[in-house]
Amino acid sequence: MHETIIKRLGNLLSVKSLVTLALTVVFAVMTVRQAISQDFMTVYAVVIAFYFGTQSQKVQDAVEGKA
Numbered sequence: 001m002h003e004t005i006i007k008r009l010g011n012l013l014s015v016k017s018l019v020t021l022a023l024t025v026v027f028a029v030m031t032v033r034q035a036i037s038q039d040f041m042t043v044y045a046v047v048i049a050f051y052f053g054t055q056s057q058k059v060q061d062a063v064e065g066k067a
Helices: 002-012 015-033 038-064
Strands: none
Touching: 015 038
16 A cells, blocks of 8 residues: 555656646646647647556556557
8 A cells, every 4th residue: 555655656756757747737827817828739649648547548558458
């Protein structure tokens, strides 16, 4: 149990995750201020799609035994 928590926290601190979290915070602030530009929405959508795409691929590889 303790090792699982440490591993998940370590994964959360990866550069990819930090960038995604930072962009999500900026997105939330810009939403509250109603100041979201189309350019930011494009970049944010690409980053989120990449992040969840790689996460999905990791899960798929684990299910297929490729890990």
